[in-house]
Amino acid sequence: MTTAKRSVRIERVSAGRYLAHSPSGATIRLGGEDEFSPVELLLAAIGGCTAIDTDVATSRRTEPESFTVTVTGDKVSDRDSGNRMENLTVTFAVRFPDGEQGDAARAMLPRTVALSHDKLCTVSRTVELGTAVRTVIE
Known part of the structure; x- marks a missing residue:
C-alpha cells in the first residue's frame, strides 16, 4: 500500500x-x-473520477462522438442520523463512431466503467468504504 x-x-x-x-x-x-454547492461538487467528483478513467481507456481506441456522465442521488435530511446522500447513480451516455475502432471502444466500455468503480476511482471508493472525516480547529 x-x-x-x-x-x-x-x-x-x-x-x-x-x-x-x-x-x-x-x-x-x-x-x-x-x-x-458542496453536494454538487461531491457528485461531480464521483462522476468526474469515473469519467476520466473510462475516457482515457476507451479513447485510445477512438474518439467518442459524445461522452456524458450524469450523477444523481437523493439528499436525505434525518434528525437522528444527520444529512447525507443516498441512492447515488452514475449514468454513462457514450457514443462511438461506427466501424472497427468504435466497436472496440464500445466493447471495452462496460469493463472500464466497472474497473473504475471497483478499483480505480478514489472518490467513489472512498465514499463506498466510508472513510472517517476528522475536523481540527487551529
Missing part, C-alpha cells in the same frame, strides 16, 4: 461564498446561487 497526501484550501470570499484552491493553482467557486 502506498499513500500520497492530497489537499485543497477553501477560502471565504463573502457570506456563503467560497473559493476552493488546488495545489496546482486551479480554483472553483462554491456556495453562491450561481456556483456549485
Whole structure:
C-alpha cells in the first residue's frame, strides 16, 4: 500500500461564498446561487473520477462522438442520523463512431466503467468504504 497526501484550501470570499484552491493553482467557486454547492461538487467528483478513467481507456481506441456522465442521488435530511446522500447513480451516455475502432471502444466500455468503480476511482471508493472525516480547529 502506498499513500500520497492530497489537499485543497477553501477560502471565504463573502457570506456563503467560497473559493476552493488546488495545489496546482486551479480554483472553483462554491456556495453562491450561481456556483456549485458542496453536494454538487461531491457528485461531480464521483462522476468526474469515473469519467476520466473510462475516457482515457476507451479513447485510445477512438474518439467518442459524445461522452456524458450524469450523477444523481437523493439528499436525505434525518434528525437522528444527520444529512447525507443516498441512492447515488452514475449514468454513462457514450457514443462511438461506427466501424472497427468504435466497436472496440464500445466493447471495452462496460469493463472500464466497472474497473473504475471497483478499483480505480478514489472518490467513489472512498465514499463506498466510508472513510472517517476528522475536523481540527487551529
